[in-house]
Amino acid sequence: MNRFDDRLSLLIRSTPSRPVSGSLFVESNRFEKGVVVNIGEIARRAGVSRSTVSYALSGKRPVSDDTRRKVQQVIDELGYRPNASARALANGRTSTIGLVFPPAGNHYTGMQLDFIGSVVEAAAAHDYDVLLSPSGVDSDRSFQRLLGERRVDGAILMEIRLEDDRVEHLAALDFPSVAIGRTAHPEGGWWVGLDHTTLAAACVHHLADLGHRRVAFVNRPEQLLRAGYESAHRGLDGFTKAAAERGLTVRTYCCGDDAASGQACLEQILHDDPATTALVTLNEAALGGLYRGLAQAGRHVPRDFSVTGVVAGRWAETVTPQLTAADVPAEEMGRRAVDLLVERLDHPDVPPRNHLLVPPISLRASTGPATAS
Amino acid sequence: MNRFDDRLSLLIRSTPSRPVSGSLFVESNRFEKGVVVNIGEIARRAGVSRSTVSYALSGKRPVSDDTRRKVQQVIDELGYRPNASARALANGRTSTIGLVFPPAGNHYTGMQLDFIGSVVEAAAAHDYDVLLSPSGVDSDRSFQRLLGERRVDGAILMEIRLEDDRVEHLAALDFPSVAIGRTAHPEGGWWVGLDHTTLAAACVHHLADLGHRRVAFVNRPEQLLRAGYESAHRGLDGFTKAAAERGLTVRTYCCGDDAASGQACLEQILHDDPATTALVTLNEAALGGLYRGLAQAGRHVPRDFSVTGVVAGRWAETVTPQLTAADVPAEEMGRRAVDLLVERLDHPDVPPRNHLLVPPISLRASTGPATAS
DNA sequence: CTTGCTCATCGAACCGGTTCGGGAAACTAG
DNA sequence: CTAGTTTCCCGAACCGGTTCGATGAGCAAG
Known part of the structure; x- marks a missing residue:
């Protein structure tokens, strides 16, 4: 037949x-x-x-x-x-971009969702489709498919690590890609980043200005810190340095990406130092649990305890009281990443470009002056 | 050249x-x-x-x-x-499935994120890539690309409406697809559904058993209801019928997919009938706002007011107190949808199959006996 | 009436795989 | 030694587009 x-x-x-x-x-x-x-x-x-x-x-x-x-x-x-395949074969362009993000083993956070959504929409505006690739590291099969089989014209990488083999690999190949996040050596690369160092420091200064002296830092899970996630490291850096500068007494914690871990983490914080009056967090998914822990410990936010951090605005508004935080402009970052990638695809010879964003702190309702203890 | x-x-x-x-x-x-x-x-x-x-x-x-x-x-x-394009051209299979979901104009909910994540992972397990298509209706350009240009072997549709032209269209073409959700006439189709009618009714019975007599229903946004979203309609149906059965006094509301709308909605509820002692919601994104509204009205959950509904488990655990709810098994639904689709692709002649899921109500901390008023 | 030029179109090659029919070599049986 | 099989591989056609060089018609200039 x-x-x-x-x-x-x-x-x-x-x-x-x-x-x-x-x-x-x-x-x-x-x-x-x-x-x-x-x-x-x-x-x-x-x-x-x-x-x-x-x-x-x-x-x-x-x-x-x-x-x-x-x-x-x-x-x-x-x-x-x-026919898309025939066209792609003939002219070497698939009109598809790959969106590379880590597999869900570690739960997705709301921020990732916002990235995905904005990337898809921005890509559609440029007549590109988006292919999802759940790859944490260079050697993942899915990542290999994307590149080796030429399924996409370019890629956007999420969840960047300070030393990221995916980024290096793509740079070495001169494969068109844009990172959402910065490696330790971002010079000469294509990326859209958030200045976590400055943002975490801003949170510290905000709290110090309010008179807080004993502050905790709630980071992403330890596993991600060990893997070298840039937001976790840069945020921690910014927090630590600013706290030293202001002479604060601090403790730093890693916390799982879910409510239960957040609650446990808060209990640990108050156990380690009951005099703590404020915390800074990068951990969006733990936020609900942190609040619950505070409620159960009888600490009223913001009267007895201030909470702030770096969180996507949409999620900061979900908790009660609404979180005073540096709002991660996820939608803007996704859009800009696509714009950069499309530019790179259209003009293969333009020099690398990048955007480092430093959103202001949105004052909402979760921080207040430290009460004399 | x-x-x-x-x-x-x-x-x-x-x-x-x-x-x-x-x-x-x-x-x-x-x-x-x-x-x-x-x-x-x-x-x-x-x-x-x-x-x-x-x-x-x-x-x-x-x-x-x-x-x-x-x-x-x-x-x-x-x-x-x-080369993937050449292979696809030669043998007519792209090894890609399309995931069709509405554009983000109406914000993404956490549930959608869970669907996307599980679909991508399940697809990867079957050696398929996932192409995202933000299409609400049949005529969307993105939807046309997917099918007309043969970019995918099959499709998974999210956010199904009772009368859904996308579903009908694909069925008429005999194009391999699986819906996450049921249309008004799901017979003979390929789908994975949630029995919203039964689940909403179960919530009502749970509240009625606890002695609540005046109950509100917080639905998805009116715009979605008008568009015919099946979860909104079936949930409302189940709620209404069960409430009638139990002789409850009810009011139903539509509510925007965000915290601010939730808060406003709750204020409206208490304004319309201050004697209301419980609510059932399908609106995950409004949950934080509903809680905030209750807190501001001085109603303690669950002592003064019970809250329940149909929500993805992971998000039900984020709020304080944790929500007693029928947990939407988003991960399982995504996985099953992919399994069905792959089966359909591998065996074009097997008769249509489907799964209707009826998860139990998870008892957490947001409901309690009605207090005599 | 040629020559030269522009414009519209055509045929053929190509992209990088898959698949089918056929044929040479090796092997078996008579 | 010949005839029939089996094993393994090759060449060619094909999938459905894009692109390049060539060609012929139409027209203006000489």
Whole structure:
């Protein structure tokens, strides 16, 4: 049985399930009147050659108005759309970008969701599709597929580590990619970053200005810190230095990405130093648990205890009282990453560009002056 | 300048940026020793024909051990991976599934994130990639790309409406797809659904059993209800019928997908009927706001007021007190949807299958007996 | 009536795989 | 030694587009 028979049998098999005639689905290019609709069929019906159809569509060479109209009419009639694989094979571009993020083993946070959403929308605006690749490290199979099999024109990397083999690898290959986050040596790279150092420091200064002297830092899980996640490290750095500068007494904690861990972490904090009056956190997912811990310990926020940190704005507003925090502009970051990548794809020779964002602290309701103890 | 020159210029241009020699990246099949690595190159180096290489890889015809070893050795040496577009063109399968979800105009909820994550992981386990398509309705450009241009082998649809043109369209085309959700007439379709009717009713019975007589229902945004979202409709139905059955006094509300709307909604509830002692919600994103509204009204949960609903478990545990709720098994639903789709792709002739899930109510800390008023 | 030029179109090659039919070599049986 | 099988591999066609060089028609200038 050759390939065409196979195609026919497909047609025949599908027919009984629902009559195809009558309802004209312009999107189908397989079931139209029992004919395979490809560029050759369009050419035949329009009475021109395949190349003419191609040029009529792409506009890369002039085509007379008459034939363009005729071709367009046939295309509309049959609902023809050029096959993406064939096009990709011929011109070497897939019109797809890869979005690389770590697998969900460690739960997704709300921030990641915001990134994904904004990347998809921004990509759609540029006529790119987005292929998701759950790859934490360079050697993941999914990552290999993306690059080795040329499934995407470029990639956006999330959850960057200070030493990130994925970033280095792509840079060495000169493969078009943009990182959401900075490695330890971001010079000459393409990325969109958040200045976690400055933001964490700003939180410390905010609390110090309010008179807090004993402050805890709630970081992402230890496993991520050990893996070298940049936000965890830079945030910790900024916190530590600013706290030293202001002469604060501090303790730092790692905390799992879920509510239960947050609650446990808060209990630990108050156990280690009951005189603690404030905390700074990077851990969005633990926030609910931290609040719960405070409530159970009888500490009222913000009267007895102040909470702040670096969190996506949308989630900071979910808790009660709303969190005073440096709002992670996830939507903007995703959009900018796509814009950079598209620019890089369109102009392969432009020098690397990047954006380092430093959003201000949004004053909401979770911090207040330290009460004399 | 013909295509090969173009390729060469690419090579040349990329060279100065970083020396390629020395570091051997087995994933690259473009920059290896200045030679394009495709199946022909493998064949030449192994001293066999292209078809032999293909058969050695696919195993669709026997190949002698000697040549197989030789071919494999060359492949390993050069880090060859077959081009996905070419393969897709030749055998008509892209090894990609499309995940169709509405654009973020209406914010993403945590539940959607869980779906996306689990679908991506399950797909990876079956060696499929996932292409994201932000399409609410049939006519979206992104949806057209997916199908018309044959970018995917099959699709998973999220956020199903009772009358959903996307579902009907795909069914009419016999295009392999699985819905996460049920239309009004789900018979004979492929889907994974949640029995919102039963779950909402279970919430009502739970509250009625605790003695509550005046109960509010907080639904998804009105816009979604009008659009016909199945969860909003079926949930409302189940709530209304069960409440009638138990003789409860009820009011139903629509509420925006964010904390501020939740707070406003709760104020409205207490304004409309201050004697209300409990609510049922489907609106995960508003949950934080509902809690905040209750706190500000001086109603303690669960002593003065009970809250329950249908919410992804992970998010029910984020609020304080933790929500007693029917936990949406998002992870399981995503996984099952992928399993069904893969089955359908592998065996085009098996009859439609589906799963209707009815998770139990998880008793946590947000409901309690009604206090005599 | 040629020559030269522009414009519109065509045919063929190509992208990088898969698949089918056929054929040479090796092996078996008579 | 010949005829029939089996084993392994090759060449060619094909998937559905894009792109390049060539060609012929139409037209203006000489």
